[in-house]
Amino acid sequence: MIIDCHGHYTTAPAAVGRWRDEQIAAVAADPAFGGGDAGPEVDDAEIRKTIESAQLRAQRQRGIDLTLFSPRASWMGHHIGNAATSLHWTRLQNEMIRRVCDLFPTSFAPVCQLPQSPGVPIDASVAELERCVVEMEFVGCNVNPDPSGGLWTGPPLWDDYWAPLWDKLCELDVPAMIHVSTSVNQNLHTTSSHYLAADTTAFMQALTSGFMSGFPGLRWIIPHGGGAVPYHWGRLVGMAADKGWDFDAVLEHVYFDTCVYHQRGVDLLVDVVPHENILFGSEMIGAVRGIDPATGRHYDDTRFYLDNAGLDDAAERAIFSGNARRVFPRLADRLPPEEDTP
Ligand SMILES: [Zn+2]
Numbered sequence: 001m002i003i004d005c006h007g008h009y010t011t012a013p014a015a016v017g018r019w020r021d022e023q024i025a026a027v028a029a030d031p032a033f034g035g036g037d038a039g040p041e042v043d044d045a046e047i048r049k050t051i052e053s054a055q056l057r058a059q060r061q062r063g064i065d066l067t068l069f070s071p072r073a074s075w076m077g078h079h080i081g082n083a084a085t086s087l088h089w090t091r092l093q094n095e096m097i098r099r100v101c102d103l104f105p106t107s108f109a110p111v112c113q114l115p116q117s118p119g120v121p122i123d124a125s126v127a128e129l130e131r132c133v134v135e136m137e138f139v140g141c142n143v144n145p146d147p148s149g150g151l152w153t154g155p156p157l158w159d160d161y162w163a164p165l166w167d168k169l170c171e172l173d174v175p176a177m178i179h180v181s182t183s184v185n186q187n188l189h190t191t192s193s194h195y196l197a198a199d200t201t202a203f204m205q206a207l208t209s210g211f212m213s214g215f216p217g218l219r220w221i222i223p224h225g226g227g228a229v230p231y232h233w234g235r236l237v238g239m240a241a242d243k244g245w246d247f248d249a250v251l252e253h254v255y256f257d258t259c260v261y262h263q264r265g266v267d268l269l270v271d272v273v274p275h276e277n278i279l280f281g282s283e284m285i286g287a288v289r290g291i292d293p294a295t296g297r298h299y300d301d302t303r304f305y306l307d308n309a310g311l312d313d314a315a316e317r318a319i320f321s322g323n324a325r326r327v328f329p330r331l332a333d334r335l336p337p338e339e340d341t342p
Helices: 014-029 044-052 055-062 083-103 123-136 160-172 190-209 233-243 263-272 302-307 313-327 329-334
Strands: 003-009 066-071 108-112 140-143 176-178 220-222 254-257
Touching: 003 083, 003 313, 014 083, 044 055, 044 083, 055 066, 066 083, 066 140, 083 108, 083 123, 108 123, 123 140, 123 160, 176 190, 190 220, 190 233, 263 302, 302 313, 313 329
Parallel strands: 003 066, 066 108, 108 140, 140 176, 176 220, 220 254
Antiparallel strands: none
């Protein structure tokens, strides 16, 4: 069994984008705008078409059984509008993900976005997380460490501001992928500099603060192969030794996905990071959509790199599905027992 821990609905029907554009225009004209109407009209046939022609087709070609599926990350846009528009947009997006997972229950499991907004208490995000997990059987969420969109004006992840969200994640026993959205800072390109810097930043906020020891069940997935962390492992381990930071304690809480789009990058990842801390992911269909002329395969076909990384059976099993089962325990309801999978 192969579980992809990182997929977004990047091919959502055009009506969804149009609805959001109208909402953005409305809140630009009136900063107190309350959120908008009931949402875009999208029928099931259209959802089927957008999935079957894209993510599902690639999943089948690559032999991926199940993808943990969340709303398009660059569209979260927490910096846009106000708390009400963020909440309304977020709920619509999460409900769209629920529909995809209802239409393809064996191929996708739902992961939610949160209605974050700069300068606003985290309470609405806690409530939406609970709604998604308890009422709609979501198995995880995405947390944006920088809802300002590349300006980093908010409190770091170790600040007490976030504690109610970490408590709720522990209570519900679901993990968070720490995943930024669009950058409004012209110094930072969204899916390269901003994403990878945020991944590295999240890890460092955990390492330098040690705050995760106060939340024993808290689990984060740091996407995009962990940003610069695996490549600079020695720098960070060395700093931790100098400064008295507990590096190993962070690894009890933090996992890295495999969204690294070349063989030598994946080789480094699996060579450096303990295998129990790696979850298979591809973020397909995402930031890089082309084919590598050197391999004839899509850059984001990360299964190909892992298949060629020289892993033993135990490591393959852990990275492709075993670790995901541990990190996302709510998947157990929808999967056959691990011992029954080939
Ligand atoms: Zn992503």
